Amino acid sequence: MTEKYDSLKLKNQLCFPLYACSKEVVRRYKPLLEEIDLTYTQYITMMVLWEKQEMNVKELGADLYLDSGTLTPVLKKLESKGFITRKRSQEDERNLIVHITREGAALKEQAAEIPDKMGGCVNLTSEEADQLYQLLYKILDRVTG
Amino acid sequence: MTEKYDSLKLKNQLCFPLYACSKEVVRRYKPLLEEIDLTYTQYITMMVLWEKQEMNVKELGADLYLDSGTLTPVLKKLESKGFITRKRSQEDERNLIVHITREGAALKEQAAEIPDKMGGCVNLTSEEADQLYQLLYKILDRVTG
DNA sequence: GCACATTAGATTGTGTACAATACAATCAGA
DNA sequence: TCTGATTGTATTGTACACAATCTAATGTGC
Numbered sequence: 001m002t003e004k005y006d007s008l009k010l011k012n013q014l015c016f017p018l019y020a021c022s023k024e025v026v027r028r029y030k031p032l033l034e035e036i037d038l039t040y041t042q043y044i045t046m047m048v049l050w051e052k053q054e055m056n057v058k059e060l061g062a063d064l065y066l067d068s069g070t071l072t073p074v075l076k077k078l079e080s081k082g083f084i085t086r087k088r089s090q091e092d093e094r095n096l097i098v099h100i101t102r103e104g105a106a107l108k109e110q111a112a113e114i115p116d117k118m119g120g121c122v123n124l125t126s127e128e129a130d131q132l133y134q135l136l137y138k139i140l141d142r143v144t145g
Numbered sequence: 146m147t148e149k150y151d152s153l154k155l156k157n158q159l160c161f162p163l164y165a166c167s168k169e170v171v172r173r174y175k176p177l178l179e180e181i182d183l184t185y186t187q188y189i190t191m192m193v194l195w196e197k198q199e200m201n202v203k204e205l206g207a208d209l210y211l212d213s214g215t216l217t218p219v220l221k222k223l224e225s226k227g228f229i230t231r232k233r234s235q236e237d238e239r240n241l242i243v244h245i246t247r248e249g250a251a252l253k254e255q256a257a258e259i260p261d262k263m264g265g266c267v268n269l270t271s272e273e274a275d276q277l278y279q280l281l282y283k284i285l286d287r288v289t290g
Numbered sequence: 291g292c293a294c295a296t297t298a299g300a301t302t303g304t305g306t307a308c309a310a311t312a313c314a315a316t317c318a319g320a
Numbered sequence: 321t322c323t324g325a326t327t328g329t330a331t332t333g334t335a336c337a338c339a340a341t342c343t344a345a346t347g348t349g350c
Contacts, residue, residue, distance in 0.1 A: 005253060007260035010192050010208065014274055015170050015263065017281035019189075020210045022167035023307075024285060025160050030308090041336060044164075047155050057299060063155065065165045068299050070337050077335085094298040094345050108150060115152035118160065123287040124280065129159055132280045135273055136162035140169060142268040168337075175338090186306060202329060213329050215307050222305085239315050239328040 028121055029114075036110045037081060041066075041074050043111070046083065049100040050108045056095045083107060173266055174259070181255050182226060186211075186219050188256070191228065194245040195253045201240045210285075228252060 010016050026040045033043050048055070048063050055063075057071055064071075075098060078084045083104035089095035124132065155161050171185045178188050193200070193208050200208075202216055209216075220243060223229045228249035234240035269277065 005195070005257060008192055008253065008256060009196060010189065013192075013260065014267070014278055015174070016189060017278060017285060018163070018167045018170060019185075021281045021284050022163045023210060025163060027308080029160070039335065040164075044155065044161060047153055047158075047161075050150070051154055058297090065168060066336095067338065069301080069339080072300055074336080092298085092346070096299065108153065111153060112150060115158065121287075122159070122284055124283065128280055128283070131276060133159055133162060135269065135277045135280075136166045138269065138273070139166050139267050140162060142266075172338080184305065203327090211306095212308065214309080214331080217330055219306080233329095237316070237328085241329060 025118075025122070029118065032114050032117055036107055038107075038111075041070070042078055043114075045071075045074055045078065046100075046104065046107065046111070049084065049098065049104065050111075053105075054097060054099045056089070056097055058095075060098060078104070170263075170267070174263065177259050177262055181252055183252075183256075186215070187223055190216075190219055190223065191245075191249065191252065191256070194229065194243065194249065195256075198250075199242060199244045201234070201242055203240075205243060223249070 006012055029040050029043070033040060038046065044064055045060065048060060057068055057075070060075075061067055061071055066074075075084065075086060079086050083101060085099045085101060087097050087099065089097050122129070151157055174185050174188070178185060183191065189209055190205065193205060202213055202220070205220075206212055206216055211219075220229065220231060224231050228246060230244045230246060232242050232244065234242050267274070
């Protein structure tokens, strides 16, 4: 009973639940992130900088799958909040070095409880979560490779 | 060797690949959708209307996980392109009835090949795709329930 | 050295997302 | 039947996303 237009039904699409799920999960983060004055995009940016205190915009963009058009205003915002500094590199003035500040680093302490709080709101077993993780990265590797 | 801040690493997050994957997949749609003059949001809106020619904004929003703040400009755009009409209901003037036009319905023909073209760009087996689908809807059911 | 290509960020323009608010239409209870 | 609550959509304000373009700095071949 397969019809010509079956693949155009929302229910038969893989991209739609991916899109909807991403939005809904990000929305769940919002109240938790408000407590530390970060948006979701600012949060993942800080996550990268908590691991590596200093990077340029291009490296950040590669890690986050974001371009300068998105990152520039995000980084300016984080700078205005005092969580990072932005400075041109001495060796190559084209590079803008993003460096985490003491306040930015201190934020990690408060952020540490967020992943746990969020984990509870996704009703997957750890096996399912792992499966999902593997599948998503399999797509990401292909799509961006 | 688990450390206090491990869960804050981007690599250990489930939300991040979800977010990144969604964006990258939507981006892959862009060139295909441009051929029929639709954005991704407009495309999923049309998908709903290809199945059910007439609905109000609230029903559309429930299907698409979008609110009126997002849908209103999208629907006005689709109207200006001639793919839908927007009319207040006679019975209850609060309801805005979105109806697909002949041009909008005709677009389905051209859109029919898009899912196939996209399927090839995600390198999952049909079993994996099905697994992913199930996992995403399991989260969606919980998150929105 | 110098023209030309390349590179890294910033800017611009369009289009979402969504919380909060506004507002008109309808409903519901005393 | 009046009044206050509810409902459905629109508007406003903030924050992304990303393509396209711009600009300044650097690299390169000759």
